[in-house]
Amino acid sequence: MVNIMLRFLFAAFTSIIMGLLFMGIGRKFIARIRRHYAGPFYQSFIDVIKLFSKKSISHNWIMDFGVMMGFAGIIATIIFMPIGPFNVFSQMQGNIIIIIYFMTIGYLGMAMGVAASGNPNATIGIARALTLMLGYEIPFVLTVILLVFANNSSLLQVMVVNQQGGFMEWNAIRYPFAFLAALIALQGMLGEQPFDAMIAPSEIASGPMVELSGKFLGFGFLQHAAQIFLETGIIVNMFLGGSQNFFIFFAKQLALYLLTVAVSGIFPRYRFEDAVKFFWMAPTALAAIQLIIFII
Amino acid sequence: MILYSFLFALLTALLSLFIRREYNYIRWILYSAVLASLTFLIYTMNGLWGYSESFKLLSVGSVDFSLNFKVTPLSWLFSFFTTGLSLSISLFSIVKNRHEESERSIGFFWLILSVCNIAIFLSADLLTLFIFWEAMTFVSFFVISPGWTKSFKAVNYYFILSILGAFAMLVGIFFLYSKSATFNIESNIAQLFVLYELNSPQAIFITLMFVLGFFTKSALMPFHIWPAEAHSEAPDDFSSYLSGIMIKYGLYGSILFLVPLFVFISKFSQTQPMSNHIPLFSHILAWVGAITSVVATFLAVKSNDMKRLAAWSTVGNIGYAATSIFILSSMGVAGGIFHIINHAIFKTAIFLSLAAVKYRTHEREMHRLGGLAYKMPVTFLTFLLGIIAAAGIPPLNGYASKWMIYQSLLSGRFPFLATMIFLSSTGAFMYLFRALHSVFLGQLPSKFDDVKEVPFLMQIPMYILMLLMVIIGIFPGTVLLPVNSILKSMNMEEIKVTYTTMYSMLSSVDAPIVFLVFAGSFAFAFILYLIGKPRRHVELLDNYTAGQDPKEFGLTREMYHFALKFYEPFEHMFDKYPRTNTKEFYDSFERKINETGSFIKKFYSSSPRSAVYIFTLSIVLIIIYGWLVW
Numbered sequence: 001m002v003n004i005m006l007r008f009l010f011a012a013f014t015s016i017i018m019g020l021l022f023m024g025i026g027r028k029f030i031a032r033i034r035r036h037y038a039g040p041f042y043q044s045f046i047d048v049i050k051l052f053s054k055k056s057i058s059h060n061w062i063m064d065f066g067v068m069m070g071f072a073g074i075i076a077t078i079i080f081m082p083i084g085p086f087n088v089f090s091q092m093q094g095n096i097i098i099i100i101y102f103m104t105i106g107y108l109g110m111a112m113g114v115a116a117s118g119n120p121n122a123t124i125g126i127a128r129a130l131t132l133m134l135g136y137e138i139p140f141v142l143t144v145i146l147l148v149f150a151n152n153s154s155l156l157q158v159m160v161v162n163q164q165g166g167f168m169e170w171n172a173i174r175y176p177f178a179f180l181a182a183l184i185a186l187q188g189m190l191g192e193q194p195f196d197a198m199i200a201p202s203e204i205a206s207g208p209m210v211e212l213s214g215k216f217l218g219f220g221f222l223q224h225a226a227q228i229f230l231e232t233g234i235i236v237n238m239f240l241g242g243s244q245n246f247f248i249f250f251a252k253q254l255a256l257y258l259l260t261v262a263v264s265g266i267f268p269r270y271r272f273e274d275a276v277k278f279f280w281m282a283p284t285a286l287a288a289i290q291l292i293i294f295i296i
Numbered sequence: 297m298i299l300y301s302f303l304f305a306l307l308t309a310l311l312s313l314f315i316r317r318e319y320n321y322i323r324w325i326l327y328s329a330v331l332a333s334l335t336f337l338i339y340t341m342n343g344l345w346g347y348s349e350s351f352k353l354l355s356v357g358s359v360d361f362s363l364n365f366k367v368t369p370l371s372w373l374f375s376f377f378t379t380g381l382s383l384s385i386s387l388f389s390i391v392k393n394r395h396e397e398s399e400r401s402i403g404f405f406w407l408i409l410s411v412c413n414i415a416i417f418l419s420a421d422l423l424t425l426f427i428f429w430e431a432m433t434f435v436s437f438f439v440i441s442p443g444w445t446k447s448f449k450a451v452n453y454y455f456i457l458s459i460l461g462a463f464a465m466l467v468g469i470f471f472l473y474s475k476s477a478t479f480n481i482e483s484n485i486a487q488l489f490v491l492y493e494l495n496s497p498q499a500i501f502i503t504l505m506f507v508l509g510f511f512t513k514s515a516l517m518p519f520h521i522w523p524a525e526a527h528s529e530a531p532d533d534f535s536s537y538l539s540g541i542m543i544k545y546g547l548y549g550s551i552l553f554l555v556p557l558f559v560f561i562s563k564f565s566q567t568q569p570m571s572n573h574i575p576l577f578s579h580i581l582a583w584v585g586a587i588t589s590v591v592a593t594f595l596a597v598k599s600n601d602m603k604r605l606a607a608w609s610t611v612g613n614i615g616y617a618a619t620s621i622f623i624l625s626s627m628g629v630a631g632g633i634f635h636i637i638n639h640a641i642f643k644t645a646i647f648l649s650l651a652a653v654k655y656r657t658h659e660r661e662m663h664r665l666g667g668l669a670y671k672m673p674v675t676f677l678t679f680l681l682g683i684i685a686a687a688g689i690p691p692l693n694g695y696a697s698k699w700m701i702y703q704s705l706l707s708g709r710f711p712f713l714a715t716m717i718f719l720s721s722t723g724a725f726m727y728l729f730r731a732l733h734s735v736f737l738g739q740l741p742s743k744f745d746d747v748k749e750v751p752f753l754m755q756i757p758m759y760i761l762m763l764l765m766v767i768i769g770i771f772p773g774t775v776l777l778p779v780n781s782i783l784k785s786m787n788m789e790e791i792k793v794t795y796t797t798m799y800s801m802l803s804s805v806d807a808p809i810v811f812l813v814f815a816g817s818f819a820f821a822f823i824l825y826l827i828g829k830p831r832r833h834v835e836l837l838d839n840y841t842a843g844q845d846p847k848e849f850g851l852t853r854e855m856y857h858f859a860l861k862f863y864e865p866f867e868h869m870f871d872k873y874p875r876t877n878t879k880e881f882y883d884s885f886e887r888k889i890n891e892t893g894s895f896i897k898k899f900y901s902s903s904p905r906s907a908v909y910i911f912t913l914s915i916v917l918i919i920i921y922g923w924l925v926w
Contacts, residue, residue: 012817012820052828052829053828055832056828056832058832059833060670062669064831069821072817072818073814076813076814076817076818098695098699098805098810101688101689101695101699102690102814105689111733112737115732115733117839118667118856118857120856121840123733126729131726131863133726134722134866142711146711148706148802149711152802153803154706154802155803205840211839215825215828215831222824273866276869291711295711
């Protein structure tokens with residue numbers, strides 16, 4: 001029991017720390033692309049600590065509860081994901097369907113919390129985010145189905161084991177179209193440009209974040225950090241062969257994250273209904289083609 | 297025993313008509329007591345598989361027509377859960393109906409309906425099934441529309457479709473009876489299987505008749521429009537009965553009759569076309585289920601009426617269950633049955649909480665509501681847990697059955713069916729959140745400032761349902777172990793399951809661990825929350841308004857609640873594409889029928905002589921037909 005709790009805490013803290021680190025590096029990276037200056041790479045840590053120590057306002061208990069639940073949902077999902085060689089539980093090593101459904105807790109919690117703040121800007125942002133979710137879920141699920149068929153198991157750990165032995169064995173090389181679809185879906189999942197209509201600072205005042213202050217915004221930060229860690233981690237496990245070494249695993253995640261940041265650095269914002277249409281066209285077609293090739 | 301309890305319940309219903317209006321809560325307490333005793337009776341029948349009762353109606357020559365009841369694992373599970381849920385709904389109705397105008401007819405017919413409900417599940421042959429099916433259709437007509445104009449219009453869709461379906465089923469039953477000379481279900485399935493080998497088109501026709509009967513009742517495509525009409529216009533507490541329990545009869549019939557038939561065909565037939573190791577017919581029906589769920593999801597996203605939204609969500613869930621059942625693997629059938637039970641529980645919870653909202657506010661349009669969570673916390677929690685279960689989010693019961701459905705679809709290699717189910721599942725999250733936000737979160741309109749939580753007696757069923765959702769979520773075996781005995785009685789392979797763990801070919805899930813992980817992460821978040829500096833509470837309207845003073849431009853709470861046209865841009869995505877409207881189709885069908893009717897009427901009533909001619913001619917035609925055929 002104590003062992004499980006320690007493993008739980010290890011996974012939770014790793015995800016938060018690495019996620020915040022990725023965020024900081026991403027900021028520096030995008031500053032280099034746009035030729036301006038950014039804070040140090042540990043700026044996100046400072047931000048979170050600062051936010052947690054500032055005073056904050058809340059409108060009702062549902063807002064407190066929702067924001068906590070949003071963060072808890074993402075952490076709970078990370079518990080089921082293999083982090084390099086590390087798994088919290090010996091069975092259920094990355095059951096991908098459980099992971100997909102657990103992620104929704106996070107979205108539901110965050111959505112509930114900010115909707116309870118009573119600000120229409122926040123709710124508009126949530127409506128956009130949920131609509132966008134309907135878009136990127138389809139190509140992502142198609143790639144998941146492909147990998148489940150290919151490995152005859154829905155465990156991420158089995159997928160990792162089946163990719164061992166050099167990068168030619170990686171699913172990214174075996175199923176390039178599906179990898180591409182998953183990358184586009186990842187862009188949407190992380191809410192990076194061009195799929196960031198739900199945040200849209202100049203249009204709806206940062207959307208969901210508009211009423212969050214102090215530690216509530218801190219929770220938002222932490223949730224985003226954990227989400228970066230989670231979603232890049234899933235793709236690394238699925239397509240880039242995971243790793244038996246923590247550092248290589250993190251490096252792969254960072255590379256993926258920097259790729260999405262680089263894409264977001266040069267693209268303008270899509271209207272979100274156009275984004276949904278795009279998701280249902282290009283990446284879905286890619287994933288479906290790969291699936292049909294596999295079945296034949 | 298079964299028959300006597302039915303007679304007892306019917307007698308109670310009749311006697312209750314004499315209760316005066318001032319004391320109408322006594323009627324509902326009486327009903328709750330009857331339902332409680334029926335639930336207990338059914339509970340005691342657990343394990344008495346094969347116990348049967350027969351009651352002879354009449355004999356024509358050497359042929360006996362009798363009512364036969366039999367307890368099987370399948371019938372036990374369905375009747376137990378449905379009666380238990382009706383008990384919890386009737387507890388809700390005690391207070392709810394105290395000031396209801398037409399509660400006398402609602403209550404009287406509802407109790408008869410509960411009897412029909414049990415009788416449908418316990419019936420041992422097709423004739424008994426059909427008799428109670430018809431009775432249920434007629435009786436439910438009067439409950440949905442107890443003399444209200446609006447609900448009368450709505451109930452017509454339900455009634456006409458149900459009657460058409462029931463008659464199609466009757467045609468199928470008589471065709472089979474003419475071949476097998478018995479109403480017994482097992483021998484009729486065997487007979488139909490033989491017929492598939494001998495005369496395939498006729499067998500397909502008979503099966504299609506049964507499919508029509510079952511699908512109209514369960515509102516699968518293309519009969520999917522009646523729930524949105526009937527569920528939204530029915531009395532509020534009865535909506536939960538309609539949506540949680542009554543819509544399942546079609547799926548029950550499918551599991552009872554069609555699934556064993558298709559399993560037979562897939563095991564032994566060499567002549568029937570197969571696809572993906574299941575009969576093509578069954579595969580098509582699975583697709584019908586998936587398409588129904590997607591269509592219902594998109595229609596739910598569009599609806600602004602909260603009961604209509606929940607009704608569309610019901611249709612979507614029926615779609616999942618149908619897909620899962622018709623892929624015929626034991627995992628699929630088990631997942632389907634499990635989802636039917638789970639859906640009954642969480643949809644009852646959702647509809648009861650909506651009924652509670654309507655009881656206090658008398659509003660159904662979602663954009664007129666808002667912020668009720670701060671006033672009605674228990675109702676809010678019930679609804680929240682209900683939508684968590686309905687969206688298939690762990691750790692409540694909905695995710696367990698959805699997990700099984702996905703496992704069966706993936707291990708049976710149906711990638712595109714699985715994608716469609718995923719699509720409608722994500723869509724379900726979308727529209728359910730919209731309902732949560734528009735009704736319970738956001739700004740509270742000032743006219744609802746003194747809304748109170750519903751009375752304690754109405755909260756009791758909500759507590760029960762919340763507890764059920766959590767318990768089944770943590771211990772899925774409580775339902776899945778009885779489901780296993782159903783699979784055994786259907787001669788299918790049992791699934792591997794314990795009280796806590798579900799196994800499939802692809803992976804396994806330990807439900808208590810899932811729950812503990814969720815609880816642990818929440819505790820982690822809560823500790824972080826405590827570490828942060830304490831928050832200050834601020835009034836809801838004191839909000840970010842882009843730097844303007846709200847009082848200056850006359851901001852009201854109603855204006856600041858974003859609920860109307862929530863997903864409008866999403867709806868506009870489909871504007872370019874041509875749309876088919878099923879409701880318009882049925883309406884135009886109705887107009888055509890009316891035209892034909894008025895034409896015949898004109899002809900018929902022009903002179904008595906022509907009426908006599910038509911009558912004689914039709915008699916002669918019937919005699920000639922009988923001559924030629926027999």
